[in-house]
Amino acid sequence: MDCKTARLLLDFHRPRVGELPADEAAALERHLASCPECDAVNRDARRLDDCVGPSIRDVPVPTRLRERLLTRLKDERRAKVHRKLAWAARGFAVATAAALMAAVILWQVYLKPTKVNLDQAFDTQRDKFDSPSPEHVEAWFQAQRHVTMVAPKQFDYAYLAEYDLAMLQGKPVPKLVFQRTEDTGITRAHVFVLNQEQFDIQTLPDDRNLLDSGGQHLDIKKDSPHRAYLIVYDGDKLDPLMRDIQAQ
Amino acid sequence: MGTPGRQRTVEQLVEDHYAALYRYAYRLCGAAADAEDLTQEAFLKAQAHLGQLRDPGRAKPWLFSILRNAYLHRVRADRQERRVPLDEVGDLAEPLPEPLPPVDPARLQEALNELPEVFRTPIILYYFEDFSYRDIADQMDLPIGTVMSRLARAKAHLRGRLLPPAPALLADGPRRATDGL
Numbered sequence: 191m192d193c194k195t196a197r198l199l200l201d202f203h204r205p206r207v208g209e210l211p212a213d214e215a216a217a218l219e220r221h222l223a224s225c226p227e228c229d230a231v232n233r234d235a236r237r238l239d240d241c242v243g244p245s246i247r248d249v250p251v252p253t254r255l256r257e258r259l260l261t262r263l264k265d266e267r268r269a270k271v272h273r274k275l276a277w278a279a280r281g282f283a284v285a286t287a288a289a290l291m292a293a294v295i296l297w298q299v300y301l302k303p304t305k306v307n308l309d310q311a312f313d314t315q316r317d318k319f320d321s322p323s324p325e326h327v328e329a330w331f332q333a334q335r336h337v338t339m340v341a342p343k344q345f346d347y348a349y350l351a352e353y354d355l356a357m358l359q360g361k362p363v364p365k366l367v368f369q370r371t372e373d374t375g376i377t378r379a380h381v382f383v384l385n386q387e388q389f390d391i392q393t394l395p396d397d398r399n400l401l402d403s404g405g406q407h408l409d410i411k412k413d414s415p416h417r418a419y420l421i422v423y424d425g426d427k428l429d430p431l432m433r434d435i436q437a438q
Numbered sequence: 439m440g441t442p443g444r445q446r447t448v449e450q451l452v453e454d455h456y457a458a459l460y461r462y463a464y465r466l467c468g469a470a471a472d473a474e475d476l477t478q479e480a481f482l483k484a485q486a487h488l489g490q491l492r493d494p495g496r497a498k499p500w501l502f503s504i505l506r507n508a509y510l511h512r513v514r515a516d517r518q519e520r521r522v523p524l525d526e527v528g529d530l531a532e533p534l535p536e537p538l539p540p541v542d543p544a545r546l547q548e549a550l551n552e553l554p555e556v557f558r559t560p561i562i563l564y565y566f567e568d569f570s571y572r573d574i575a576d577q578m579d580l581p582i583g584t585v586m587s588r589l590a591r592a593k594a595h596l597r598g599r600l601l602p603p604a605p606a607l608l609a610d611g612p613r614r615a616t617d618g619l
């Protein structure tokens with residue numbers, strides 16, 4: 191081993207750490223034994239280490255430091271649990287508040303009985319029968335129900351008893367009720383206005399009496415390929431409610 | 439509450455390393471109260487991140503690394519480090535006198551405090567003697583060559599501050615690390 195290599199290895203020649211492989215440490219020891227200059231450098235470095243090292247390590251440890259550390263760690267664990275519980279409590283409170291708010295909104299919107307608005311109820315009904323005519327009925331549906339419909343023209347609107355949206359197979363459709371009372375009996379017809387957007391009109395049969403269960407009848411009147419009137423009526427026939435009958 | 443296994447491990451870490459960690463902290467910051475705070479902070483962080491300690495055999499360098507980071511965090515926050523430049527310090531100072539005088543603890547800490555942290559940490563770890571150059575390099579995230587260079591400069595600084603040169607040899611002028619090579 192030459193001096194240059196020895197000087198490099200001296201830095202790693204620390205007996206207590208043992209960073210040099212055994213064979214290199216042995217080679218270095220042999221070199222130091224034969225080289226006074228390198229040996230002097232090594233002894234000088236070791237003397238410095240032996241002088242300064244113990245002094246650096248010589249730090250008095252405070253009494254009961256260990257106990258204080260363990261207590262602090264324990265306190266921190268407890269505090270962490272408390273923090274987690276506090277967060278959980280906050281989360282629970284927020285979730286509860288959100289659920290309550292949702293429940294209130296749900297109740298207000300869907301479950302709470304609607305307060306009767308007398309003005310609105312009166313406005314929607316007061317001019318319903320002022321001047322009954324197909325145009326008047328169509329205008330009412332447009333204004334009050336936002337539905338565009340064509341009222342059947344063949345009926346005599348002097349006998350119009352009621353009209354509004356009604357459910358037919360789960361769909362809201364305009365429905366008109368005509369009624370005529372005579373000495374011979376009452377003729378009443380429920381007219382549903384069907385359109386192609388809601389129902390398949392083209393598959394309906396043309397103008398004919400479909401059902402007859404004795405007291406009640408079902409008729410179809412197709413006004414166009416896209417519109418039809420489904421008429422359920424009682425009485426012997428529909429003629430007393432029709433316009434051309436009135437004209438005679 | 440908590441994890442009993444983890445508690446036992448943290449307590450075991452305290453049992454095994456609190457004294458060494460405190461000494462390291464003291465040498466880093468130079469004050470007993472700060473050293474105790476740092477030691478406490480290091481163990482609290484170790485407890486919080488115990489899952490990161492994969493190899494229990496590396497607990498000591500792991501704890502030392504945590505403590506150093508905590509110290510650096512404080513130093514950056516305080517901006518109070520007062521250090522001497524080491525550019526003019528040679529790799530080796532004058533020959534040591536015979537016999538070596540005892541090292542004054544206050545002067546030792548004063549000399550350590552004068553060193554910038556990047557020089558102080560390796561010299562402290564070096565003299566704790568359980569740390570290899572590789573350990574020190576890993577802790578400081580530096581190449582071993584850089585660690586050795588900083589160690590040489592830090593040693594020269596301590597030598598100059600703590601140990602007067604041998605009068606007989608002063609006449610020959612200071613030696614350099616490369617003398618005789």
